[in-house]
Amino acid sequence: MSKLLKNYDILIVGSGIAGLYSSLQFDSNTSVAVVSKGNEGICGSSLAQGGVAAVLQHENDSFDFHVKDTLIAGGYKNDPLSVETLIQEGPEDVKKIIDLGVDFDSDKNGELMMTLEGGHSRRRIVHHRDQTGREMVEKLTATVEQRPNITLCYNTLIFNIEQVLGGFRADLINADGEPQSIFARFVILATGGIGRVYRYTTNPVISTGDGVYLASKLGARIKNLHYIQFHPTAFNSPDCSEQFLISEAVRGEGAKLLNCNLEQFMHRYDERLELAPRDVVSRSIIAESKRTNSNKFYLDITHKGADFIRERFPAITAACLERGYDITKEPVPIFPCQHYLMGGIDVDLNARTTVPRLYAAGECAHTGVHGGNRLASNSLPEALVFGRRAAQDIKRYLAQRLGEVEVSDIPPDISGEEYKENYSDEIREIMQQAYFVMPDRDKMISGLHRAIEIEKELDSRKYAVSYKYCEAKSLACVAKTVLEGALKE
Numbered sequence: 001m002s003k004l005l006k007n008y009d010i011l012i013v014g015s016g017i018a019g020l021y022s023s024l025q026f027d028s029n030t031s032v033a034v035v036s037k038g039n040e041g042i043c044g045s046s047l048a049q050g051g052v053a054a055v056l057q058h059e060n061d062s063f064d065f066h067v068k069d070t071l072i073a074g075g076y077k078n079d080p081l082s083v084e085t086l087i088q089e090g091p092e093d094v095k096k097i098i099d100l101g102v103d104f105d106s107d108k109n110g111e112l113m114m115t116l117e118g119g120h121s122r123r124r125i126v127h128h129r130d131q132t133g134r135e136m137v138e139k140l141t142a143t144v145e146q147r148p149n150i151t152l153c154y155n156t157l158i159f160n161i162e163q164v165l166g167g168f169r170a171d172l173i174n175a176d177g178e179p180q181s182i183f184a185r186f187v188i189l190a191t192g193g194i195g196r197v198y199r200y201t202t203n204p205v206i207s208t209g210d211g212v213y214l215a216s217k218l219g220a221r222i223k224n225l226h227y228i229q230f231h232p233t234a235f236n237s238p239d240c241s242e243q244f245l246i247s248e249a250v251r252g253e254g255a256k257l258l259n260c261n262l263e264q265f266m267h268r269y270d271e272r273l274e275l276a277p278r279d280v281v282s283r284s285i286i287a288e289s290k291r292t293n294s295n296k297f298y299l300d301i302t303h304k305g306a307d308f309i310r311e312r313f314p315a316i317t318a319a320c321l322e323r324g325y326d327i328t329k330e331p332v333p334i335f336p337c338q339h340y341l342m343g344g345i346d347v348d349l350n351a352r353t354t355v356p357r358l359y360a361a362g363e364c365a366h367t368g369v370h371g372g373n374r375l376a377s378n379s380l381p382e383a384l385v386f387g388r389r390a391a392q393d394i395k396r397y398l399a400q401r402l403g404e405v406e407v408s409d410i411p412p413d414i415s416g417e418e419y420k421e422n423y424s425d426e427i428r429e430i431m432q433q434a435y436f437v438m439p440d441r442d443k444m445i446s447g448l449h450r451a452i453e454i455e456k457e458l459d460s461r462k463y464a465v466s467y468k469y470c471e472a473k474s475l476a477c478v479a480k481t482v483l484e485g486a487l488k489e
């Protein structure tokens with residue numbers, strides 16, 4: 001396990017795709033710390049199944065088609081310049097990660113295989129079976145580990161960042177559980193999503209919106225945090241908060257949605273049927289649930305044959321079997337749950353936030369690419385393109401050094417009363433009830449009041465710094481900002 005030094009050129013908070021790829025852009029003479037509060041592989045990126053959307057061939061596809069699909073899915077609330085940047089530059093980044101060893105599925109002639117997902121008018125999603133994110137994280141981590149200029153630290157929680165002369169002081173609890181401060185001239189926040197502000201989400205435990213909280217405290221602008229995506233087809237297991245996602249690619253390969261009577265129903269709601277964008281499918285399921293007075297819904301791909309399903313979706317097949325369902329033989333129960341954050345820390349085309357030297361990339365950032373609803377498989381390329389752009393922008397300023405900055409040896413004070421409350425669960429319940437697929441305005445108003453009270457309570461007492469306490473602070477900040485934004489719409 002690497003130990004952190006006191007001084008770095010760059011601090012990257014997060015070791016998902018955005019953090020890892022961005023760290024690889026720096027030269028060997030630039031010192032970079034990549035810090036992750038979780039273990040290796042515990043991040044949203046590792047869970048990505050579907051793939052990476054990129055126009056890699058122009059015979060049947062074009063940048064214009066991909067732009068159009070992205071704008072339609074986003075309800076034209078996207079920033080057109082960010083969309084163009086993503087779509088024009090994404091294919092080069094995909095080629096670069098292939099050069100770094102990422103293995104995407106190819107046919108017997110060595111041609112990359114492209115799949116289709118909801119909202120895409122063309123097959124343009126490259127994938128590694130149904131474990132694309134894991135493959136990318138493993139290969140990029142292996143490359144990062146070979147770079148002597150990069151220090152990669154897991155189980156290290158950044159709980160406070162402050163501006164100091166020439167950069168930032170970051171306070172953290174290191175992997176030994178000890179408090180420590182480090183200095184960095186530039187910070188890139190790559191902390192992922194906010195899913196854990198909901199009771200049911202596809203996001204992993206680390207997705208508590210810490211980047212949004214840290215950036216807010218630094219005074220950075222947060223934008224459209226209430227643009228939250230609910231995935232229509234998570235495996236329905238009400239006893240578990242992390243819902244296993246059944247990728248959109250399953251519908252892309254022809255799976256049908258069925259109601260409690262095992263009847264198809266999408267024709268009632270949208271002519272694109274199962275391939276309508278996620279928000280449309282999620283809303284259709286909730287509307288059908290009201291019509292049938294039942295929460296029972298199923299996904300059925302049995303007509304494709306067991307060999308195809310097992311070969312194309314090995315992880316999904318195995319995960320369903322673990323949960324008692326054979327996806328090759330029977331429909332599996334599904335229901336919508338929180339999945340993705342389109343808003344976030346507001347950044348420009350170079351991933352700069354509104355605070356000098358502070359950057360944000362990946363799911364925690366609002367680039368404007370996704371508008372009101374993300375097109376499937378557009379977030380991994382977004383993490384690549386804007387993670388790289390953050391690093392490229394910083395490189396232009398690295399030569400301007402203000403001299404060495406002295407970092408105090410006195411560690412940050414993390415002492416205080418033990419945090420025993422359970423505000424996190426209370427916040428999750430508020431969000432699940434108030435701001436799910438069909439928001440409830442009265443519950444949003446009362447939920448906002450309560451989130452503000454909880455935030456005040458957490459700030460007014462001197463609790464000892466711990467993962468649980470920091471998580472509650474982040475969730476309170478996220479819930480308050482989401483509900484405030486949504487109520488203003």
Ligand SMILES: Cc1cc2nc3c(=O)[nH]c(=O)nc-3n(C[C@H](O)[C@H](O)[C@H](O)COP(=O)(O)OP(=O)(O)OC[C@H]3O[C@@H](n4cnc5c(N)ncnc54)[C@H](O)[C@@H]3O)c2cc1C
Nearest residue numbers: 014015016018037044045050051158192362363377379380
């Ligand atoms: C189940 C699932 C399937 C998906 N499928 C796809 C797909 O097929 N295609 C696609 O394009 N997108 C997909 N997505 C979305 C995509 O995976 C994510 O948007 C993207 O990977 C986010 O990458 P990231 O680097 O921004 O964050 P993450 O990969 O989530 O990484 C966040 C990092 O920040 C660290 N961190 C957070 N807070 C702190 C802190 N306070 N201190 C220190 N470290 C911290 C975490 O430990 C972690 O290392 C999927 C998401 C999920 C959940």
